[in-house]
Amino acid sequence: MTNKTLAIIKPDAVKRNLIGKIISIIEENDFVVSQVKSYHLNAVEAEKFYEIHKGKSFFEALIDYMTSDKIIVLLLHKNNAVSQFRKLIGNTNPELADSGTIRKLYAVNQTQNSIHGSDSDINANVEINFFFK
């Protein structure tokens, strides 16, 4: 088990001035932020990042959305970071997310769901290398 994960504050949250509120929740839940950057994904990069979803019905909408504005990328540390952070962000669909989760608080819908978190230690390493070299 590694103790790091990658988080992305997605365009809908950046557009609505929620960067500070979301980082506050992350820090209040004892994640340590070691790197942070603002980044504007292009389509080629977004398609690579989400290549596992290529061919799904929502893929094009997802790429359009993720390239629509800047994102904030965060490298986070905590014991059992991947699963602890997935718990904090909540279900992909905000209607199904537990109360108090970031998606329940802020997501607009199932695509524009405000925050990304790596789903496994292997993917956390891939995603961290994608953004932080």
Ligand code: IDP
């Ligand atoms: P996750 O972000 O909770 O890990 P994934 O299944 O990996 O969810 O999907 C990646 C992203 O694609 C989601 O966060 C969301 O932005 C979008 N997405 C996933 N499933 C759907 C869907 O059924 N409809 C619309 N957008 C979706």
Ligand code: MG
């Ligand atoms: Mg995922």
